[in-house]
Amino acid sequence: MTPILSVRDLSKRFGGLAAVDSVSFDVAPGEILAVIGPNGAGKTTLFSLISGFIRPDSGSVRFADQDITGLSPPEIAEHGLARSFQLVQVFSGMTVLDAVTAAALLRLKLNAAIARAGEVLEQIGLSSRADALPNALSMQDRKLLEIAKCIATGPKLILLDEVMSGLTLAEAQVPLALIRRLRDSGLTFVMVEHVMPVVMSLADRVLVLNFGQKVAEDTPQGIVTNQAVRDAYFGEAVDA
Ligand SMILES: Nc1ncnc2c1ncn2[C@@H]1O[C@H](COP(=O)(O)OP(=O)(O)OP(=O)(O)O)[C@@H](O)[C@H]1O
Numbered sequence: 001m002t003p004i005l006s007v008r009d010l011s012k013r014f015g016g017l018a019a020v021d022s023v024s025f026d027v028a029p030g031e032i033l034a035v036i037g038p039n040g041a042g043k044t045t046l047f048s049l050i051s052g053f054i055r056p057d058s059g060s061v062r063f064a065d066q067d068i069t070g071l072s073p074p075e076i077a078e079h080g081l082a083r084s085f086q087l088v089q090v091f092s093g094m095t096v097l098d099a100v101t102a103a104a105l106l107r108l109k110l111n112a113a114i115a116r117a118g119e120v121l122e123q124i125g126l127s128s129r130a131d132a133l134p135n136a137l138s139m140q141d142r143k144l145l146e147i148a149k150c151i152a153t154g155p156k157l158i159l160l161d162e163v164m165s166g167l168t169l170a171e172a173q174v175p176l177a178l179i180r181r182l183r184d185s186g187l188t189f190v191m192v193e194h195v196m197p198v199v200m201s202l203a204d205r206v207l208v209l210n211f212g213q214k215v216a217e218d219t220p221q222g223i224v225t226n227q228a229v230r231d232a233y234f235g236e237a238v239d240a
């Protein structure tokens with residue numbers, strides 16, 4: 001099957017640091033790819049490169065048969081690629097409904113966007129919080145709001161950056177079920193996730209980054225027994 005997303009030799013340096021170093025991978029339509037790696041491995045930078053918030057030094061990103069390398073974030077969102085943020089930012093004074101409406105304005109006029117935002121909140125179970133300020137939400141609901149903002153842009157693929165972190169495994173069941181449902185309805189996901197039980201139960205494949213480089217790409221089962229992955233997380237084994 002033709003990949004919906006193809007990343008080739010993508011690189012970004014910050015001064016002397018290779019934050020993302022010649023990373024290549026494909027994502028098939030309807031797939032859930034998890035991206036894991038230690039803190040500072042380059043996961044968020046990879047998402048910023050794909051979604052246009054940072055321009056790559058070199059390499060390319062193809063999405064839905066188009067070269068989107070170097071396009072702006074709104075242009076990339078219009079192609080159908082949405083991205084959530086690891087550090088949840090909210091505009092002061094905006095309600096939950098306002099925030100989701102703002103995302104829906106990418107494709108819709110105001111009244112249609114408000115209606116669509118209401119539907120999205122209903123779909124993800126946040127309707128009762130529509131008039132709340134995002135700061136007043138529980139951590140679990142803030143994460144759902146991040147997903148809602150992505151859905152409201154009418155995407156084909158969503159990049160989720162740690163939408164389960166900070167949640168207990170029990171709390172994570174709600175976004176987990178939501179992501180499964182959305183995938184079953186045809187959406188594709190690439191997700192950065194630290195919570196391993198979530199990765200194991202949700203991902204079709206796992207890509208591992210360490211010091212900006214891809215060190216493994218395998219099924220969840222293959223990843224747990226991969227030596228390069230163990231080294232990335234625990235350092236090189238020292239024989240006593
Ligand atoms: N705008 C920037 N300017 C300079 N260095 C940066 C910038 N953004 C990220 N870095 C550095 O690039 C490296 C990769 O950072 P990145 O945020 O992509 O890692 P990450 O894998 O998402 O980490 P975490 O698990 O902590 O979220 C880190 O060393 C980080 O300090």
Ligand SMILES: [Mg+2]
Nearest residue numbers: 043044045086
């Ligand atoms: Mg990050």
